[in-house]
Amino acid sequence: MSIHDEKYAERIAAQFAKYPTKRSVVMPLLYIAQEEYGWISPEAIQEVAELCDMDSTQVKSIAGFYTMYSEKPKGKHWLQVCTDLPCALRGADEFYEELKAYLEVEDGGTSRDGLFTVEHVMCLAACDKAPMLQCNFHFMENLDMDKMKTFIEEKRAEAKKQEE
Amino acid sequence: MHILLRAREIPDIHKYDVYVKNGGYKAFETALKMKPEEVIDVVKASNLRGRGGAGFPAGVKWSFIPKNEPVKYVAVNADESETGTFKDREIMETNPHQLIEGALICAWAIQATAVYIYLRGEFWDVAHELDKHIAEAYKAGYIGENIQGTGWTCNVYTHLGAGAYICGEESALLNSLEGKLGQPRVRPPFPAQKGGGLYGEATVVNNVETLTNVPWIINNGADEFKKIGTENSAGTKIFCVSGHVQKPGNYELPMGITLRELLYDYAGGPPEGRSFKGILPSGGSGPVIRVNDTTLDAPLSYEGMEKIGTILGSASIIVMDETVDMAWAASKIIKFFTHESCGKCAPCREGTYWLDKVLDRIMAGQGSLDDIKLIENVAKNMQGTTLCALGDFAANPVIHTVKQFPEDFAKHARQPENGKSNKPAAKQKATAGG
Structure with a gap:
């Protein structure tokens, strides 16, 4: 390497x-x-x-x-959720809590399968499309937990397929 | 009418061919036939003011650049990190060539040797698309060596930040571009002066929205531009509306339109059955205002916002309805500034830290009425004591929110028991300090 x-x-x-x-x-x-x-x-x-x-x-x-350089190893999908004021006014705090609960992680933690690292970040300039996050530097906008569950399970299935 | 968000009328204007078909790069060709100082005069006469927040006249800034230096730069501020701001991103995504053209006209006007577009790292996808658009302009002979046969050579590059609000401050942006920590510099010398700019060379730092106005001004003239907006705030402005409105988003409108028109006629009013309570017209960094008839009828212009005790700034309008606890909103903004303080100046670094700690205590119901005085005191001691404006900005949410919505803070404070001091117990003090 x-x-x-x-x-x-x-x-x-x-x-x-x-x-x-x-x-x-x-x-x-x-x-x-x-x-x-x-x-x-x-x-x-x-x-x-x-x-x-x-x-x-x-x-x-x-x-x-800078926050975009990670000083520790992280999951394959790095989910940085904006919980700043404009996003929070549109439910970002609740969204972030549910996301952490679904992945069974704390703020900054990585899921047990090693696939997802989750943390909250400051304003990402997408306030009109909250809740939103960036996954490995690509924006995902207008989110809800249904969309996130689909995304997470898709990525899990992909990883499983690769293992086989 | 759109000067900037033209994609609303012309789909696909982000594509080079469509842009050129709709008059693209004509302004740059016109500018190249003018003397550089004539271009500066037109921009000066247009009263175009910086759209990044400070509102400094763009043409005046350009005129500060020394004429005889061999190396000069244009740095485009595309760091867009103010809470509630998302306009530069839309410009770059939907009308990128007009930004490139505006930056090139600026570069010609000051005879720059290179343009660096500094994008916040989170605009990863935007930057990579922008690189493709720059390559198209390069191929068409608008960038590079001997541009359009003038003998003038200028290159355009993008540079990605990596997640730091402070890099939107011009001198921190220049440090970051130089591969140093993104912390503000002591001024003078200012960026426009030899010794103060990028790599020590004279540099114009302008916001994306500012430069994207320039081609229109060259094509239509300074007088036409001044016909839009108000006397002191010429042109249109992109208002980023977020929070509690039916239709959040970017609205490009002539300056001077009232808050009422923007929020009701365009953004669709408050959520069903609720009413507006407070507005932050300039993101997290400007003073909050209480919504009433006077503030709703205030014109959205630099001078209009000043009259009601706030600022237009970058016009990132965060709207909060009656369900919002303003003490909670203030503590959210303080958390932002605590995270984003670069750590260089003690009043900002320590001040934001303590504001956050004490606000947490207040929000947890453990604070006293004296704690509200304490945060006001800390905030006032941050203002005017730091190298850049972040310290002042970070003090605003506390000073102005306490002033405008004292009841929202008082309701969290522990009430003093009869005859006893309402100061927090020693134990709680120690906890908050730890």
Whole structure:
């Protein structure tokens, strides 16, 4: 496992071409590293630091500052639910409680099957389509628990099929 | 009439061919035939004010850029993270070429060498689509080397943030683009000055909605633009309406329209059988207003909102009906700012933390009437003491909600027993501090 893998070479080169400094590439590279490792692992920090000519401590501070870099391993589907005021006015708090109960997890927890990590996040700029969440950075909007149960069971069935 | 949300009238205008068929990139071609300073003069004359929240005149901002520097930048603020704001996303999804065109006109006006569009990380899909649209404009010769034979070279790039409200603050945005922590800088120097912008070069930072207005202004002239809206608030504005209305969503309307018209004629009024109670006209960061005839008839303009003690800001209008406990709403917003404070300035970092703790205590029924004075005191000490406006914004929900809806806070406070102090017991104090 490494972001030095050939499959990333073109994308990484394109990022370096965008900016006049190597340091500016740290955020795009952290995304690629997260794609490779599933989270921002110590190896990921090291590799990004070397490519950007930065100290690994500096890279770690960047990874820690932003919420979209995960500093611990997480489930295959990372569900970030907005529970901010506009969403809460349209039932997001109740939706989030039901979602956690259905998956039997606490805030920030991962379901026992390892498939779903759930956490609440701040405003995602989709207030008119609440309740909503982002799953691995893709928005899912106008949700209710029926839709979520269908989604969750579909993903569980998919995972089961892959195992067989 | 739509200047920005043109997809409401012209389906598929996000596609390059459809955009060009409907006059797309004509304004940029016109601008390229003008001298850069003439373009700045037109934008100045239009009174276009920054749509990100501060309302600073765009043309004036552009005119601050020094002429003789070899490297200059345009940074497009597409971080859109204010609670209740979802307009820039719709612009980028449904009318992306007009944003690109506006950014290019700005770049020509200040003779920039590159444009960076900084999108919040959560706009992952939007950014990847935008990259395709940029590639189309590049292919058509509107971006890149020797644009339209002018000898001027300019590139356009997207950059994804990764989840931090503070990166919508212009100097934090520039730090984030440079691969540093997204924390605000000490100013001066300002971004438009040498030493203050991106990589130390003079930089214009403009919001998505601001720049998307520019092609229309070049095509139709400053005077036509000024005919829309009010004297001090020219043009249309996208109002993001969320919360307790029948039809939440984006509404692009001339500035000066009243809150009543927006909320009843467009957003469909309150939920069946209920009435409006409070409104946050500028998302979580502006002062809340109590709904009554005076506030409902206030025009939605920079000056109109100021008159009723609040701000227009980015016009993210969060509507709350009579079922909402305003103390709960304030505590929700404080949780947002506590999470989003970047930690650089002590008054904001510590202030938001303590406001959150004490509000939790009040909401749990464990707070006293003195605690309400305490949060007001903490909030007032945050204002005017931080490097950026986040500290001021975070104080607003407390200061103004307590002022406008004192009864909603008082009902949670423990009542003092006869003759005894209503201060919390020592034990509870220790718990709240831990």
